[in-house]
Amino acid sequence: MKIEAHGITKKFGDFTALNNVDLQVPPGQLVALLGPSGSGKTTLLRVIAGLESADRGEVLYGEDNVTGLSAKERNVGFVFQHYALFSHMTIFENIAFGLRVRKWKNGAVRERVRELLKLIQLESLEKRYPSQLSGGQRQRVALARSLAPQPKVLLLDEPFGALDAKVRQELRRWLRRLHDEIHMTSVFVTHDQEEAFEVADLVVVMNQGRIEQIGSPDAIFAHPANAFVMSFLGNVNVFHGRVQNGRAEVGGFEVPYPEHPHAEPQQATAYVRPHELDVDRVSHGEGSLPTRVLRIARSGPLVKLSLMAFDEQIPLEVELDHQRDHDLELKIGDEVYVYPHQVRVFVEET
Amino acid sequence: MSETTLPIRNEATTDPLWVRVLLTGLALAFLAIFLLVPLGIVFTEAFKKGLQVYLASIVEPDALAAIRLTLLTALIAVPLNMLFGLAAAWAIARFEFRGKAILTTLIDLPFAVSPVIAGLIFVLVFGAGGPLWTWLQAHHLKVIFATPGIVLATMFVTFPFVARELISFMQAQGAQEEEAAVVLGASGWQMFRRVTLPNIKWGLLYGVILCNARAMGEFGAVSVVSGHIRGMTNTIPLQVEILYNEYQFAASFAVASLLALLALVTLLIKKFIEHRAHLQLLESQKPLPSGDVS
Numbered sequence: 155m156k157i158e159a160h161g162i163t164k165k166f167g168d169f170t171a172l173n174n175v176d177l178q179v180p181p182g183q184l185v186a187l188l189g190p191s192g193s194g195k196t197t198l199l200r201v202i203a204g205l206e207s208a209d210r211g212e213v214l215y216g217e218d219n220v221t222g223l224s225a226k227e228r229n230v231g232f233v234f235q236h237y238a239l240f241s242h243m244t245i246f247e248n249i250a251f252g253l254r255v256r257k258w259k260n261g262a263v264r265e266r267v268r269e270l271l272k273l274i275q276l277e278s279l280e281k282r283y284p285s286q287l288s289g290g291q292r293q294r295v296a297l298a299r300s301l302a303p304q305p306k307v308l309l310l311d312e313p314f315g316a317l318d319a320k321v322r323q324e325l326r327r328w329l330r331r332l333h334d335e336i337h338m339t340s341v342f343v344t345h346d347q348e349e350a351f352e353v354a355d356l357v358v359v360m361n362q363g364r365i366e367q368i369g370s371p372d373a374i375f376a377h378p379a380n381a382f383v384m385s386f387l388g389n390v391n392v393f394h395g396r397v398q399n400g401r402a403e404v405g406g407f408e409v410p411y412p413e414h415p416h417a418e419p420q421q422a423t424a425y426v427r428p429h430e431l432d433v434d435r436v437s438h439g440e441g442s443l444p445t446r447v448l449r450i451a452r453s454g455p456l457v458k459l460s461l462m463a464f465d466e467q468i469p470l471e472v473e474l475d476h477q478r479d480h481d482l483e484l485k486i487g488d489e490v491y492v493y494p495h496q497v498r499v500f501v502e503e504t
Numbered sequence: 505m506s507e508t509t510l511p512i513r514n515e516a517t518t519d520p521l522w523v524r525v526l527l528t529g530l531a532l533a534f535l536a537i538f539l540l541v542p543l544g545i546v547f548t549e550a551f552k553k554g555l556q557v558y559l560a561s562i563v564e565p566d567a568l569a570a571i572r573l574t575l576l577t578a579l580i581a582v583p584l585n586m587l588f589g590l591a592a593a594w595a596i597a598r599f600e601f602r603g604k605a606i607l608t609t610l611i612d613l614p615f616a617v618s619p620v621i622a623g624l625i626f627v628l629v630f631g632a633g634g635p636l637w638t639w640l641q642a643h644h645l646k647v648i649f650a651t652p653g654i655v656l657a658t659m660f661v662t663f664p665f666v667a668r669e670l671i672s673f674m675q676a677q678g679a680q681e682e683e684a685a686v687v688l689g690a691s692g693w694q695m696f697r698r699v700t701l702p703n704i705k706w707g708l709l710y711g712v713i714l715c716n717a718r719a720m721g722e723f724g725a726v727s728v729v730s731g732h733i734r735g736m737t738n739t740i741p742l743q744v745e746i747l748y749n750e751y752q753f754a755a756s757f758a759v760a761s762l763l764a765l766l767a768l769v770t771l772l773i774k775k776f777i778e779h780r781a782h783l784q785l786l787e788s789q790k791p792l793p794s795g796d797v798s
Contacts (some may be wrong), residue, residue, distance in 0.1 A: 190514070204687075205686075205687065224686070225683075225686045225687045226686050226687070226689055226690065229689065230687060231687075232687040233685075234680055234683070234684060238681050238683065238684040239681075239684075240681055240684070240685075240698075240699055241703070242682070242702045242703065242784075251685065252688035252689055253696070254698075255685075255688065255689050255690040255691070255694050255698075256689055259648065276574060299684075299688070300687075300688070303689060336505050480774035
């Protein structure tokens with residue numbers, strides 16, 4: 155079932171958490187709401203769930219307008235960041251809660267709970283209490299509990315936020331596999347771009363109560379819509395400069411910029427990812443920048459170079475593969491030329 | 505999973521021996537002077553003339569009437585204050601609304617107002633010449649110098665106990681479990697009964713116990729509205745005072761010993777509940793054990 159949100163606006167006092175947001179979640183997809191804290195992603199999720207009511211706008215599940223329905227009536231599965239398991243109930247009773255309040259018969263409850271315990275691979279722990287479980291186990295119980303009443307959609311608020319790195323990794327892969335099995339329309343909130351890109355079919359990048367870009371992980375990574383998306387998606391080198399006569403001059407590089415053919419110059423910023431820069435010992439002409447090597451880190455899958463551009467005193471981060479590094483025989487203090495494979499120029503809005 | 509931690513003596517913040525002995529000694533001396541000695545005296549005085557006199561003083565009709573009135577007052581005031589406390593704590597801990605700060609302050613008002621003034625307010629409102637006097641007369645209702653006045657005064661004085669206890673308890677626990685219950689399809693009542701109440705039960709009980717102790721022991725406010733009619737509008741504390749003023753020391757202390765016993769029992773229950781409430785709060789806020797996804 156698809157989820158739609160139209161023109162959602164939500165204010166908390168003077169703070170605008172959501173500013174006229176439109177969102178469409180295609181049926182059966184796993185969608186990530188990605189953004190920094192305060193971007194409105196959790197508020198949007200809570201509005202969709204009915205835990206928060208929007209000042210303006212509508213929420214639709216499929217063809218049904220659920221704007222006026224309470225969270226209780228919407229039949230959604232919701233997983234809270236801190237699990238919110240009922241601490242005085244066993245794991246079994248936690249998962250059974252949504253069924254008991256719907257007056258399921260005991261036998262049916264037992265059958266459904268066992269089925270879910272099997273799904274989350276915690277069959278042996280049904281008599282335990284939440285405080286006796288590890289973080290990862292609690293989060294899986296929270297997921298099973300939300301799935302028990304067979305909700306129409308599944309909403310997850312920073313589902314892995316409180317877990318340590320290793321458990322996080324395992325759990326998000328598990329969530330992806332689970333989603334591939336049950337194919338329920340799901341939305342999850344995260345501030346971790348790696349998490350969003352690894353798990354989601356569709357990523358929604360949010361900032362300051364607005365949606366900046368919606369697209370598949372590949373599309374967003376390859377074609378970030380604006381400067382915010384580009385810089386939020388991770389480590390980038392930033393160059394300031396201007397565009398004029400179809401060319402962009404940014405931080406010592408000059409690249410074509412046909413979008414601005416006019417003679418009057420305009421402020422612009424260029425973004426280049428570390429792996430989109432290459433280095434050489436000789437100059438490649440106009441597009442290359444003389445720099446000095448400050449640091450070399452060879453421990454990861456890629457060699458990370460920290461460089462300083464001579465003219466502009468701009469610090470640069472570059473990632474090379476080990477072979478290239480080996481061929482160049484780089485040392486700290488070496489003078490090298492940097493040239494970009496790809497530069498993304500965003501003209502600053504005035 | 506061991507929860508015990510060894511007490512660690514931190515050299516930097518440990519005072520010299522003589523300071524520790526002095527402070528501990530002071531605390532114990534205070535405890536003795538203000539608690540143990542008076543308690544001892546209550547019981548020795550009560551039994552001074554023998555068990556016979558003690559029992560006779562308690563089953564004396566006026567004393568029995570005072571006990572009955574005190575129990576009745578507590579039986580009405582405590583449950584009503586429990587309901588009020590629940591409602592107020594719920595509103596304050598779970599919702600944002602205009603005037604919340606004022607409401608929170610108002611709840612504490614009875615603590616700030618002298619009980620005698622509180623009693624006087626009721627006399628002025630319900631007594632002869634008060635705004636409700638003619639209406640009450642016309643319907644043959646008696647509030648002041650009668651049981652309703654005593655109940656009202658007691659309720660006023662004791663109403664912060666449950667609310668205050670619950671507000672901090674509920675704020676500390678947060679609303680997430682309740683939100684989870686609602687999303688899972690629970691009605692307001694189902695959420696309250698199956699999630700909220702089990703979570704706050706120890707905090708609630710704690711407030712009720714304190715409220716009850718104060719309701720039974722209240723003197724000032726009740727003294728003003730009661731009129732001291734023997735066998736009719738005297739509660740236990742008032743009865744104690746009357747007997748004492750009439751130099752019936754043994755009888756006075758015998759009745760007083762009932763209140764002292766109540767205090768001791770209250771303390772015991774309070775200690776037990778505090779322990780449980782603390783455990784429950786810890787449970788709900790327990791940090792995650794870092795660990796494997798087995």
